[in-house]
Amino acid sequence: xxxxxxxxxxxxxxxxxxxxxxxxxxxxxxxxxxxxxxxxxxxxxxxxxxxxxxxxxxxxxxxxxxxxxxxxxxxxxxxxxxxxxxxxxxxxxxxxxxxxxxxxxxxxxxxxxxxxxxxxxxxxxxxxxxxxxxxxxxxxxxxxxxxxxxxxxxxxxxxxxxxxxxxxxxxxxxxxxxxxxxxxxxxxxxxxxxxxxxxxxxxxxxxxxxxxxxxxxxxxxxxxxxxxxxxxxxxxxxxxxxxxxxxxxxxxxxxxxxxxxxxxxxxxxxxxxxxxxxxxxxxxxxxxxxxxxxxxxxxxxxx
Amino acid sequence: xxxxxxxxxxxxxxxxxxxxxxxxxxxxxxxxxxxxxxxxxxxxxxxxxxxxxxxxxxxxxxxxxxxxxxxxxxxxxxxxxxxxxxxxxxxxxxxxxxxxxxxxxxxxxxxxxxxxxxxxxxxxxxxxxxxxxxxxxxxxxxxxxxxxxxxxxxxxxxxxxxxxxxxxxxxxxxxxxxxxxxxxxxxxxxxxxxxxxxxxxxxxxxxxxxxxxxxxxxxxxxxxxxxxxxxxxxxxxxxxxxxxxxxxxxxxxxxxxxxxxxxxxxxxxxxxxxxxxxxxxxxxxxxxxxxxxxxxxxxxxxxxxxxxxxxxxxxxxxxxxxxxxxxxxxxxxxxxxxxxxxxxxxxxxxxx
Numbered sequence: 145x146x147x148x149x150x151x152x153x154x155x156x157x158x159x160x161x162x163x164x165x166x167x168x169x170x171x172x173x174x175x176x177x178x179x180x181x182x183x184x185x186x187x188x189x190x191x192x193x194x195x196x197x198x199x200x201x202x203x204x205x206x207x208x209x210x211x212x213x214x215x216x217x218x219x220x221x222x223x224x225x226x227x228x229x230x231x232x233x234x235x236x237x238x239x240x241x242x243x244x245x246x247x248x249x250x251x252x253x254x255x256x257x258x259x260x261x262x263x264x265x266x267x268x269x270x271x272x273x274x275x276x277x278x279x280x281x282x283x284x285x286x287x288x289x290x291x292x293x294x295x296x297x298x299x300x301x302x303x304x305x306x307x308x309x310x311x312x313x314x315x316x317x318x319x320x321x322x323x324x325x326x327x328x329x330x331x332x333x334x335x336x337x338x339x340x341x342x343x344x345x346x347x348x349x350x351x352x353x354x355x356x357x358x359x360x361x362x363x364x365x366x367x368x369x370x371x372x373x374x375x376x377x378x379x380x381x382x383x384x385x386x387x388x389x390x391x392x393x394x395x396x397x398x399x400x401x402x403x404x405x406x407x408x409x410x411x412x413x414x415x416x417x418x419x420x421x422x423x424x425x426x427x428x429x430x431x432x433x434x435x436x437x438x439x440x441x442x443x444x445x446x447x
Numbered sequence: 448x449x450x451x452x453x454x455x456x457x458x459x460x461x462x463x464x465x466x467x468x469x470x471x472x473x474x475x476x477x478x479x480x481x482x483x484x485x486x487x488x489x490x491x492x493x494x495x496x497x498x499x500x501x502x503x504x505x506x507x508x509x510x511x512x513x514x515x516x517x518x519x520x521x522x523x524x525x526x527x528x529x530x531x532x533x534x535x536x537x538x539x540x541x542x543x544x545x546x547x548x549x550x551x552x553x554x555x556x557x558x559x560x561x562x563x564x565x566x567x568x569x570x571x572x573x574x575x576x577x578x579x580x581x582x583x584x585x586x587x588x589x590x591x592x593x594x595x596x597x598x599x600x601x602x603x604x605x606x607x608x609x610x611x612x613x614x615x616x617x618x619x620x621x622x623x624x625x626x627x628x629x630x631x632x633x634x635x636x637x638x639x640x641x642x643x644x645x646x647x648x649x650x651x652x653x654x655x656x657x658x659x660x661x662x663x664x665x666x667x668x669x670x671x672x673x674x675x676x677x678x679x680x681x682x683x684x685x686x687x688x689x690x691x692x693x694x695x696x697x698x699x700x701x702x703x704x705x706x707x708x709x710x711x712x713x714x715x716x717x718x719x720x721x722x723x724x725x726x727x728x729x730x731x732x733x734x735x736x737x738x739x740x741x742x743x744x745x746x747x748x749x750x751x752x753x754x755x756x757x758x759x760x761x762x763x764x765x766x767x768x769x770x771x772x773x774x775x776x777x778x779x780x781x782x783x784x785x786x787x788x789x790x791x792x793x794x795x796x797x798x799x
Contacts (some may be wrong), residue, residue, distance in 0.1 A: 206641055207798060223644065231642040237634035239463055241470035246463070253459035254643040256452060293639070 155218055157182040157301055157332050158203070163212035165198050165356075172198040174356030176212075180349075182300075185323070185333040187347035189340070189433075191441050195356040196336040197234055200305050203334070204231050216301070227256055230299030232290045234306045234336075240279040244270055244289055247278060248296060255297035268292040268322065284315035291322060302326060304335040308342055320345060340433040350433070354441050364433055371439050372431035377404040377412060383422040391419060456645050460653030461660075468623075468661050478661075482615035482669050486608060487676065501530045501575045504541045504550040507557070508534035511742040518556030524582035530575070547766055549736065551575040562592035604677050609760035610733035612669065616662050616692065617699050617727060617753055621720050624658050624703035629716040632707075632799060641797035648792055655700050655788070662696040663689070682767030691763060691773065694780040695756025701787035702752070708794035727751045732758075752783045 156179035165173040173195045180186040188196045202209045205221050216225050238247055248265070252258040265271055268288045273281060281289065287307065294302055304323070308316045316339075323346055327333060337343050343350055344364045352360040352367070360367060381400045388395065393412065394405045406412035409428060416423060449457075469475055505513045505520065513532040515525055524530065533550055535541040541553040545566050552575040555562040561583060566572040580591065631637045640650065666689075673679055681688055702723065710716040730737070730744060731753035737745055748754045759776035762768035770777075 204642065206638060226642075226644040229642075233635065233638060233642070235635050236639045237631075237636040238639065239467050239636065241467045242463060246466065250459050250463045251643065254456050254640075254645050256644075297643075 155182075156180055156215075157217055158334065159213075159215040159218075160199075160203060161213040161215075163199065163202060163214065164210045165195075165202050165207070166210045171356055173202065176353070176356070176358055178351055178358060178361065180301075180332055180334055182332050183327065183330045184348040185327055185335065185346050187343045187350045188334070188336045188353050189338075189343055189350055189437060190336075190353035194353045194441075196353050197305055199353070200303055200334070200336055204229065204303050206231075227297065228300045230294035230297060230302045232287075232294040232302075232304045232307055234309070236290065238278040238289075241277060243275050243277055244281070245274045247289065248292060251293050251296045257298060259296055259298045264292050264295060267295070267325070269318065283310045284312065287311060287315065287319065291319065295326070299331065301332045301334065304333060306336055306338060308337070308339060316342070340437060344433045352437060352440050360436070360440055367436045368431050368433065372435040373407050374405045374431060375407075375409050376429040377406060377409065377416075378402070378427040378429065379404065379416075379421070379423070380425050383425070384416075387419050387421060391415065452644075453646075453649055456649045457653045457656070460645070460650060461657045464654060464657035465661065468657070478615075478619060478665050479668060481618075482611050482665075483672055485611050485615075486604070486669070486673050501552075501571060501578070502533055502550040503530055503575060503579070504533045504535040504544055504553045505556040506535040506538055506541045506553070508536060510534055513556075518554075519559060519561070520554065520556060521579075521582040524579055527578060527582065530578065545572070548572075552579060554579070558592065560592040562594065564594040567595050602680070605680050605765060606761065607734075608673060608677075608679055609757055609764055612666055612692065613695060613731070613753055613757050613760065614728055614733045615669075616666065616696050616756075617724055619662055619665070620658060620696055620699035621703040621706070621724055623661070624654055624700050625707040625710075625720055626713065626716055628654065628704065628707035629710045629713055632797070633711055633713060637797045647795040647797070651704055651788070651792055651795060654704065655697070658700050658703075659693065659696050662700075663693060666692055666696075679764075681764050683763035683769065687768075687770060687773070688760060688763045691756055691759040691777070691780075694777055694784070695752060695760075698752035698756070698780040698783040698787070701784045701791065704791035705787040705794075708791045709796050711799045727753045730754070752780055755779045755783075 158180040160179065161177050163173055163176040164171070176195070176199055178186070188199060190196050198207070201207045202212075203214055205214075205225065214221060216228075239250075242250065245261075245265075248261055248270075252261060265274065268291055270288060270292060273285050273289075276285070278286075278289070287310075291304075291307065294304070307323070308319050311319065320342065323333060323335075327346075333346075335346070348363060349361065350364055350367060351358045360371065362370065378398075379402050381397065381402050384391075384402050388402070393415065396403050396405075404412060404416075413423070503524075505518060508514065508517075511534060513534045525532075533544075535544065535550075535553070538555070541550070542564065544550045545553045545564055548566060548569055548571075551566070551569065551571045553564040563576070563579065565576045576593075583591070628637070637650075670679075703720075706719050706723070707716060710719070726747070728734075730748040731751050732748070733753070737748055755776040759768075759773035759780075762773050762776075766772075
């Protein structure tokens with residue numbers, strides 16, 4: 145008999161090993177392994193068709209894996225898994241003729257230990273739309289309701305599949321606040337997103353997925369320092385144009401400005417100052433997650 | 448055994464589905480209007496008269512169609528295009544049929560005394576008798592052995608009512624369950640439910656209970672309405688009449704759930720539902736009796752739960768039958784329910 149150690153909070157709440165998912169001859173997920181610590185937010189980033197949603201749905205036990213191991217709290221997923229997770233799908237639908245309150249009430253009854261309705265309503269800001277029917281909700285209102293349904297059972301582990309898609313900036317910021325709040329309460333979040341800003345803001349660890357594999361993993365800062373060390377100094381063309389041939393710098397022209405790429409900003413600035421170049425209108429850009437993403441997945445358009 | 452938590456989940460889904468049904472005003476209204484309009488329409492058009500042609504039962508016959516070489520039926524009568532002949536195996540069966548106006552005249556095919564039975568409460572029986580006696584001409588002195596059977600005629604509306612209700616129940620069960628489940632699967636509503644502890648068994652049970660509740664609710668309202676207008680005559684027990692529809696509704700819902708167990712295309716499901724429902728409607732005696740139809744048609748008819756529901760319902764309503772007379776039909780409907788519900792649960796898929 146295999147001796148499975150009792151789960152403690154230092155262990156990974158979720159562990160995925162060599163996950164593979166095929167549809168006929170088409171491979172959606174090639175080989176994915178990752179683990180998520182309790183109380184953190186883990187993000188899956190990747191271009192369209194990279195296999196993020198398929199990975200999520202296999203891990204959520206919505207679709208079966210072709211092969212691989214998925215452990216929740218150190219054990220294979222059982223009925224307890226369903227009771228303790230919350231899911232916000234990318235595409236889903238609700239019963240049209242039910243109001244928001246009735247929908248929450250209905251889902252509440254499906255779980256053993258549901259969240260108090262009033263608390264859930266307040267948390268997801270649903271007060272003003274409680275009596276609206278599901279088919280009368282705006283995109284943002286629907287997303288808030290979907291998030292409330294994902295939280296209706298006070299889940300230990302929350303899956304969010306592109307939660308802010310189609311939201312206006314205000315709704316997106318509000319959603320982020322809720323996610324931060326969930327994380328603050330010691331819950332774990334696994335999410336997919338296309339928004340680099342969102343991933344950088346919410347995720348403790350990010351996995352960049354491409355063609356069914358994780359090609360890079362780490363905190364946003366780690367990914368940036370590992371894959372994008374180059375800063376960009378932008379100057380007006382007029383202040384540097386005459387001196388460019390004499391300078392030993394890596395640059396490119398963009399209309400009436402010049403972008404100087406530098407791995408050591410201090411040294412480059414010294415070089416520019418030594419050449420008596422006016423730096424008053426200089427702009428220094430640090431690399432961000434989008435640069436990492438494009439560096440790793442390429443700039444070619446995906447379907 | 449079902450535990451309390453399972454019951455709570457079934458009840459939650461049952462309530463949600465019922466609310467949907469009652470709030471979808473167009474579908475809700477149509478569920479009442481459709482059977483009611485058909486019953487009223489046919490009631491007005493046919494004014495209680497029977498639609499059947501002159502049917503003559505000949506006994507004893509072992510086959511499906513009458514073998515005239517074994518009978519003493521006069522040639523003129525055999526050739527009468529207004530008359531259709533029904534093979535009947537025994538006298539008892541024939542007496543039963545003439546009593547309930549399923550045939551208009553019963554003739555002992557082997558009798559040299561031209562023995563026959565008429566129903567004296569039926570004008571059609573009288574006309575058929577006159578045609579038979581005329582066919583025995585030119586010899587006016589031919590001896591006949593005339594026997595009279597009494598039996599109140601079943602009005603067409605009383606014969607039709609169970610048919611219309613059963614047909615409405617069939618469409619409501621197949622489409623209201625099958626089509627809706629496929630639509631929910633396609634738009635992701637089922638996937639959302641899969642992300643909860645709700646099991647396929649609980650979900651299907653809730654759908655089934657909700658639909659049967661709605662079917663019986665609709666049935667009762669239309670029944671009361673039709674009774675107020677046509678003074679429907681239910682010869683047997685009303686409870687038994689209700690039971691036959693309840694069991695029939697269960698068996699039709701289970702077929703609906705089976706057809707929707709895996710489908711993801713509304714168009715395909717629509718085709719499959721039509722493929723099942725239309726033959727069932729025409730071959731289950733909703734509109735006309737299959738008395739005298741080819742045996743293979745009757746065999747196909749026997750496969751449909753609608754046939755058994757209608758047979759049982761008409762036996763209770765038109766013939767005053769008790770439970771022992773409809774236990775075979777009830778048993779078959781229960782068996783159909785068990786088979787299709789088990790298959791539906793085994794094949795059920797939440798996702799596309």
